[in-house]
Amino acid sequence: MTMTALSPSLAETVVRGFDRKRRFAIGVPLAILAYLLYAAVSFDLAGLVGRARLDNAAILLGDFWSHKTHVSRDNRSGKVVVAIEGESKGTYPDGMLPDWVTMAGAVTTIDLGTGHVVTYDDAGARFVVPGYGTIDIRPEGGKPVLTAPEPIPGWISVAENKVSVTTAAGRFSYTRSKVETFRYQPGWELWFFTLDSPFYGKSVGELAALATMGDRIDPDRSNLGYMASEFWTNKMWRHGDVAWAIFETILMAFLGTTAAALVALPLGFLAARNFMPLGPLRFAARRLFDFIRGVDGLIWTIILSRAFGPGPMTGAIAIAITDTGSFGKMFSEALENIDSKQVEGVGSTGANALQKARFGVIPQITPVLVSQVLYYLESNTRSATVIGAIVGGGIGLLLTQAIITQKDWEEVAYYMVLIVLMVMLMDSLSGWLRRKLIKGS
Amino acid sequence: MVDIAFGPERGKRPDTANIQDSYLDMVRRKRMYGGILLVIFIALMSSGWILADDRNAGGFWNGLHQVFDFPSEVLSEAWEKRASLPAIFIEHIPALIETLNIAAVATLLGALAAMSLSLLATRGLARWPRLIPLFRRTMDGLRAIPEIVIALVLIYILGGGPVPAVIAIALHTGGALGKLFSEVAENADLKPVEGLASVGANWSQRMWLGVIPQVAPNWLSYALLRFEINVRASAILGFVGEGGIGHDLKLAMQWGQGRYDQVVAIFLLLFFAIVVIDRISDHYRNKLVKGAAL
Numbered sequence: 001m002t003m004t005a006l007s008p009s010l011a012e013t014v015v016r017g018f019d020r021k022r023r024f025a026i027g028v029p030l031a032i033l034a035y036l037l038y039a040a041v042s043f044d045l046a047g048l049v050g051r052a053r054l055d056n057a058a059i060l061l062g063d064f065w066s067h068k069t070h071v072s073r074d075n076r077s078g079k080v081v082v083a084i085e086g087e088s089k090g091t092y093p094d095g096m097l098p099d100w101v102t103m104a105g106a107v108t109t110i111d112l113g114t115g116h117v118v119t120y121d122d123a124g125a126r127f128v129v130p131g132y133g134t135i136d137i138r139p140e141g142g143k144p145v146l147t148a149p150e151p152i153p154g155w156i157s158v159a160e161n162k163v164s165v166t167t168a169a170g171r172f173s174y175t176r177s178k179v180e181t182f183r184y185q186p187g188w189e190l191w192f193f194t195l196d197s198p199f200y201g202k203s204v205g206e207l208a209a210l211a212t213m214g215d216r217i218d219p220d221r222s223n224l225g226y227m228a229s230e231f232w233t234n235k236m237w238r239h240g241d242v243a244w245a246i247f248e249t250i251l252m253a254f255l256g257t258t259a260a261a262l263v264a265l266p267l268g269f270l271a272a273r274n275f276m277p278l279g280p281l282r283f284a285a286r287r288l289f290d291f292i293r294g295v296d297g298l299i300w301t302i303i304l305s306r307a308f309g310p311g312p313m314t315g316a317i318a319i320a321i322t323d324t325g326s327f328g329k330m331f332s333e334a335l336e337n338i339d340s341k342q343v344e345g346v347g348s349t350g351a352n353a354l355q356k357a358r359f360g361v362i363p364q365i366t367p368v369l370v371s372q373v374l375y376y377l378e379s380n381t382r383s384a385t386v387i388g389a390i391v392g393g394g395i396g397l398l399l400t401q402a403i404i405t406q407k408d409w410e411e412v413a414y415y416m417v418l419i420v421l422m423v424m425l426m427d428s429l430s431g432w433l434r435r436k437l438i439k440g441s
Numbered sequence: 442m443v444d445i446a447f448g449p450e451r452g453k454r455p456d457t458a459n460i461q462d463s464y465l466d467m468v469r470r471k472r473m474y475g476g477i478l479l480v481i482f483i484a485l486m487s488s489g490w491i492l493a494d495d496r497n498a499g500g501f502w503n504g505l506h507q508v509f510d511f512p513s514e515v516l517s518e519a520w521e522k523r524a525s526l527p528a529i530f531i532e533h534i535p536a537l538i539e540t541l542n543i544a545a546v547a548t549l550l551g552a553l554a555a556m557s558l559s560l561l562a563t564r565g566l567a568r569w570p571r572l573i574p575l576f577r578r579t580m581d582g583l584r585a586i587p588e589i590v591i592a593l594v595l596i597y598i599l600g601g602g603p604v605p606a607v608i609a610i611a612l613h614t615g616g617a618l619g620k621l622f623s624e625v626a627e628n629a630d631l632k633p634v635e636g637l638a639s640v641g642a643n644w645s646q647r648m649w650l651g652v653i654p655q656v657a658p659n660w661l662s663y664a665l666l667r668f669e670i671n672v673r674a675s676a677i678l679g680f681v682g683e684g685g686i687g688h689d690l691k692l693a694m695q696w697g698q699g700r701y702d703q704v705v706a707i708f709l710l711l712f713f714a715i716v717v718i719d720r721i722s723d724h725y726r727n728k729l730v731k732g733a734a735l
Binding site (some may be wrong): 032037038042043044045048051052053054056060173193248251252254255258290293294295296297298299303305306307308309310311312313314316382384385386389390392393396399401404405406412416419420423424427 | 482485486490493494495496498499500501504505507508510512539542546547549564581582584585586587588589590593596597598599600602603604607662666671673676677680681690694708711712715716719
């Protein structure tokens with residue numbers, strides 16, 4: 001190396017190169033920032049702050065880990081109903097009450113814990129809040145009238161026809177027609193057995209004892225079988241239906257992916273340059289793949305659900321069609337990259353075209369094929385959830401239904417957990433199979 | 442010579458005396474296993490399709506001849522009203538731009554999150570090596586939650602509009618890209634990092650100057666591929682939730698007959714947008730991976 005290599009022109013080039021790099025290093029983040037600012041304006045981020053419903057978020061988060069029990073009295077008939085989540089499926093039958101509610105004649109006492117006690121009686125209702133005093137409500141002329149220590153704090157809201165009190169122990173509301181108390185407790189109640197089941201409220205030990213050596217509750221079947229069927233047909237959580245929905249979703253993904261692979265393999269031969277000497281046919285096959293991929297799963301799903309109606313088969317066919325495009329493209333690329341020597345070798349033993357493909361080509365592309373199919377199987381489990389929401393099948397449907405009703409958030413949480421577990425399971429299953437099939441054999 | 446292929450037990454070795462027999466025996470066994478697997482696979486497939494057909498509202502054979510009914514109905518109506526199509530195209534372009542913006546912003550945010558997550562989760566590069574499993578599980582979790590779940594929940598909290606979709610897609614993208622980014626970063630050459638460390642660079646400087654320049658082409662290529670996927674996801678989320686061209690499509694579909702010209706116009710817009718983006722991203726990904734300048 002001589003000094004002449006460092007001519008002024010080279011130095012200039014290097015300096016200019018550095019300058020360009022420096023401008024690039026500042027320019028790219030600035031461009032990203034400018035774009036994000038534009039997006040923030042066009043998405044109306046400022047307006048979003050006003051529209052956000054943080055109370056909804058609180059309800060959602062609360063339902064994720066707790067449940068609420070409604071104790072409500074119809075002020076006209078005087079009938080008191082205790083129901084979990086206020087649903088008829090979770091209503092305590094006559095003669096059965098949670099231990100924090102007592103009824104004596106027309107007087108109902110609700111112990112919300114930490115000294116908070118609500119009493120319903122003929123005169124109206126009272127709520128004793130420790131550290132504050134007694135909130136007394138009686139109807140006068142059909143309207144609730146409030147008597148409470150002055151000044152009235154912010155957590156008691158008084159309107160003309162409604163008084164509501166929110167405390168950490170629970171919520172209370174009094175209207176002309178009914179008075180309600182809501183108590184929040186951790187856990188998903190009735191997850192195992194509903195209130196009408198003979199197994200409700202028993203501890204694990206008691207259940208184990210019943211299952212193994214207790215007398216039969218139902219003489220026709222064993223206690224264990226009875227328990228399993230009570231759990232499976234749980235009206236509140238519908239474990240049986242949910243399990244079916246999960247199975248349907250996986251079924252959609254499995255059928256769709258395998259069908260797509262089976263259809264795409266022969267089509268891939270048509271689109272590969274080294275197997276299809278006829279240019280126009282090859283061109284047609286390639287444009288077919290492009291068309292299928294371009295139309296997109298959403299549109300295929302819509303068209304197919306018009307023809308086949310809602311259900312898992314529609315979803316499976318939609319996945320199959322969408323993935324035929326992607327698989328066809330990938331398989332034809334893999335076929336173009338194979339080593340032709342093996343095919344020639346097989347051909348030299350007198351094999352016909354089909355045998356050459358089977359013994360010369362397939363073994364070479366099997367690793368690519370298997371790993372792509374397994375990868376798509378995993379990703380399609382996720383897509384099948386979305387497609388299920390559109391075509392009406394599987395866990396996607398249950399999830400959207402639960403979200404649309406906007407009250408069963410504990411069920412939404414349950415489905416979300418199940419979906420995540422399902423996808424993770426499929427992820428590890430496909431990873432395990434990929435390792436076994438490609439590296440193991 | 443010890444034949445390691447057959448293990449140490451004597452009994453398992455093929456009888457070299459009649460090598461042809463043992464070879465044929467092996468072939469037969471292999472064929473039998475293959476046959477059994479094939480039978481199981483066919484049984485699974487056929488019973489699966491029969492089951493799916495049973496649980497479907499409309500049967501396969503009844504529906505098959507109707508597959509083209511809806512598209513032909515839509516297309517014939519749109520053909521009658523073809524004069525109005527250009528106006529409808531223009532009317533829906535803002536919605537298409539919104540869909541593309543959702544995808545682009547989500548890809549950007551997701552890729553930024555994936556950059557830091559992946560570096561923190563890569564062996565040899567991580568800032569806190571003990572926390573690698575934590576960051577890996579975070580990425581797995583983000584990847585596992587389908588976008589629609591987050592989007593629907595966020596629509597409930599944040600109200601409609603594009604922001605729930607952006608957050609949902611960005612979270613998923615962060616997890617998916619994080620895994621791919623980390624696989625690329627694992628293969629990065631550590632010498633520049635060591636060189637930077639020897640002159641006293643801190644962790645972010647080592648990553649920014651030592652690792653990012655090495656992995657940038659591959660990362661960009663993955664991010665482009667993800668952008669393609671996210672455009673589709675954002676259209677689907679619009680259909681199920683709110684915002685963008687997917688929502689317009691749903692409204693037009695719900696209206697049914699009489700608005701099929703709109704349906705066709707939106708289909709075409711979406712189709713061309715996806716094809717154009719695929720083409721552009723394909724082109725640049727090829728260039729990036731092959732190392733040519735942009």
